[in-house]
Amino acid sequence: MPDKKLKRVDLIFSEDSVYKDVLAESLKKSNEDILKDVLDSGLRGRGGAGFPTGLKWKFTSQEAEEEKYVVCNADEGEPGTFKDREILSRVPLKVFGGMAICGKVIGAKHGYVYLRGEYQFLKAELEKVLDEFHATLKEIGFDFQIHILMGSGAYICGEESALFESMEGKRGEPRNKPPYPTIAGFRNKPTVINNVETLVYSFMICRIGAQKFQELGTADSRGSKVFSISGDTPIAGIYELELGMSLEDFVEEFGDGDTKAVQVGGASGFCVPRKKFKDTIIGFEGVPTGGSMMLFNSSRSMYNVLKNYVEFFEEESCGQCTPCRVGCQQLKLGIEAVKKGDKSAAYLKTLQKLADTMKISSKCGLGQSVANSFYSIVDNFVEEMIY
Amino acid sequence: MPEIKELVKGLADKHGRTRESLLPILQGIITEERFISDAAMTEVARELDMSAALVYGTATFYSFLDTKPRGKYVIRICRTITCDMKGKKQIIKTLEDLLKVKVGETTKDNKFTLLETNCLGWCHKGPVMLINDEAYTELTDEKVSEIIGDYMKNK
Numbered sequence: 001m002p003d004k005k006l007k008r009v010d011l012i013f014s015e016d017s018v019y020k021d022v023l024a025e026s027l028k029k030s031n032e033d034i035l036k037d038v039l040d041s042g043l044r045g046r047g048g049a050g051f052p053t054g055l056k057w058k059f060t061s062q063e064a065e066e067e068k069y070v071v072c073n074a075d076e077g078e079p080g081t082f083k084d085r086e087i088l089s090r091v092p093l094k095v096f097g098g099m100a101i102c103g104k105v106i107g108a109k110h111g112y113v114y115l116r117g118e119y120q121f122l123k124a125e126l127e128k129v130l131d132e133f134h135a136t137l138k139e140i141g142f143d144f145q146i147h148i149l150m151g152s153g154a155y156i157c158g159e160e161s162a163l164f165e166s167m168e169g170k171r172g173e174p175r176n177k178p179p180y181p182t183i184a185g186f187r188n189k190p191t192v193i194n195n196v197e198t199l200v201y202s203f204m205i206c207r208i209g210a211q212k213f214q215e216l217g218t219a220d221s222r223g224s225k226v227f228s229i230s231g232d233t234p235i236a237g238i239y240e241l242e243l244g245m246s247l248e249d250f251v252e253e254f255g256d257g258d259t260k261a262v263q264v265g266g267a268s269g270f271c272v273p274r275k276k277f278k279d280t281i282i283g284f285e286g287v288p289t290g291g292s293m294m295l296f297n298s299s300r301s302m303y304n305v306l307k308n309y310v311e312f313f314e315e316e317s318c319g320q321c322t323p324c325r326v327g328c329q330q331l332k333l334g335i336e337a338v339k340k341g342d343k344s345a346a347y348l349k350t351l352q353k354l355a356d357t358m359k360i361s362s363k364c365g366l367g368q369s370v371a372n373s374f375y376s377i378v379d380n381f382v383e384e385m386i387y
Numbered sequence: 388m389p390e391i392k393e394l395v396k397g398l399a400d401k402h403g404r405t406r407e408s409l410l411p412i413l414q415g416i417i418t419e420e421r422f423i424s425d426a427a428m429t430e431v432a433r434e435l436d437m438s439a440a441l442v443y444g445t446a447t448f449y450s451f452l453d454t455k456p457r458g459k460y461v462i463r464i465c466r467t468i469t470c471d472m473k474g475k476k477q478i479i480k481t482l483e484d485l486l487k488v489k490v491g492e493t494t495k496d497n498k499f500t501l502l503e504t505n506c507l508g509w510c511h512k513g514p515v516m517l518i519n520d521e522a523y524t525e526l527t528d529e530k531v532s533e534i535i536g537d538y539m540k541n542k
Contacts, residue, residue: 076508077505077506077508078506079467079468079469079505079506079510080467080469080506080510081506081508081510082508082509082510082511084508085508085509116508117414117449117451118504118507118508118517118522119508120520121520121521121522149410149411150410150411150414151449152410152413152414152417152449152450152452153449153450153451153452153504153505154448154449154450155505166410167407168406168407169405169406169407169408169409169410169445170406170409170445171444171445171448172448172449173448228510228511229511230469230510230511230513231468231469231472231510232472236510236511236512237511238511294468294469294510300472304468304471305468308466308467308468308471309468312467312505312506315505316505318448
């Protein structure tokens with residue numbers, strides 16, 4: 001049972017009048033001290049996968065290579081997520097600050113922001129802020145340069161190795177892992193790739209200390225997180241909340257009084273039905289999320305929701321590996337056939353087996369995670385799939 | 388096509404002539420031309436000294452790097468479930484009526500292309516569309532008519 005109550009937090013978007021001082025002080029600290037802070041804070045990646053940020057930094061710092069990189073993953077494409085756009089438009093300096101501190105720790109001279117093509121309109125303003133930022137770094141006497149690269153409308157490029165491929169001017173097809181980015185990332189050099197929000201938290205941990213951050217959240221999910229809340233809610237928008245709350249609390253705050261399901265973590269996440277709200281914790285020990293929270297009330301057809309997700313995956317699958325490419329197509333055809341009555345309800349079980357196969361045999365997270373929404377929607381709303 | 392030649396050369400001067408320059412160059416062509424023609428791809432291949440197949444393979448991977456002719460203004464409407472729930476279908480109908488084209492088509496005067504796209508990252512303000520790089524949120528029939536009217540008249 002969750003023991004945390006829903007609590008709003010104000011770390012990410014907080015005003016920062018001492019920004020320059022924090023940056024200058026952090027860049028003067030020893031690498032060991034910074035690493036210790038980030039590790040002790042318990043910060044885990046905010047893009048969805050939740051890898052401990054301090055470990056990523058530590059592994060990369062231990063590589064002997066001369067050339068290393070920091071990459072900020074701003075290819076926010078998960079349906080229902082819009083927090084990174086908001087962060088980049090409101091507090092870009094904190095993102096860049098986190099990148100520079102990471103650069104110092106791992107020994108990188110260059111950082112890259114990979115910004116999704118859908119956010120092209122942010123680029124000019126970001127470049128202006130970057131000029132200011134580079135001037136500050138020069139004042140401080142720290143040699144680090146940030147560049148902005150644009151995506152061109154491919155969801156798969158949010159997958160880190162696909163993102164590197166795209167940065168290298170290629171098709172955004174995921175690579176085999178290992179090697180992991182900490183050893184061979186951009187240009188096959190050791191690379192830290194962090195989500196936009198993770199970089200801001202790294203910066204804030206340097207600002208407030210590991211202890212303060214750690215006091216928020218639970219043992220498995222330290223700190224707070226920015227949530228993108230949409231769907232059937234009277235107050236859609238961006239909210240920073242402490243991790244570890246129950247979904248019941250969440251729905252009480254954000255629902256419209258008639259919430260029948262919440263899709264936690266976007267199309268690649270999990271659908272939680274009303275009867276499980278109470279026992280569902282939002283965090284790595286329960287249902288993790290990159291921030292996407294879509295609420296559905298009882299007027300919505302969960303068949304339409306699932307169909308929308310499956311169509312999304314079918315289109316965004318890079319097509320490189322067969323389980324994902326063919327699997328997505330067949331899942332879509334399959335649920336349509338059941339709905340039309342061309343196939344019996346038992347066929348849904350066959351489709352779930354296909355989703356299982358995709359989970360174990362797909363090359364990357366896209367194909368592996370299709371089963372999440374497929375299973376959780378079909379299992380919990382089977383009658384809506386048939387009638 | 389001397390114009391394409393000039394454009395590609397200019398972009399290569401700016402972004403370089405390595406494999407890493409390929410995406411920024413293709414994106415630059417989109418900004419100017421709204422789509423990458425066969426002639427443009429061949430020219431990029433020649434300028435960067437790589438095979439045209441490689442340029443084609445890269446360009447066709449990305450949904451924003453259109454390789455089919457597009458209008459001066461490419462309209463992309465978000466088709467993700469949350470925008471759908473907020474009335475995306477009605478907005479598409481309104482756009483189709485205004486522009487007299489179906490989704491996927493370009494107007495006869497080559498001014499507008501109407502497309503659907505995946506999540507644009509404005510789910511709290513749906514329905515939403517991009518016109519080229521500009522985002523328009525919380526769309527209603529009236530708002531869409533106004534926006535398109537403005538593009539028809541003034542751009």
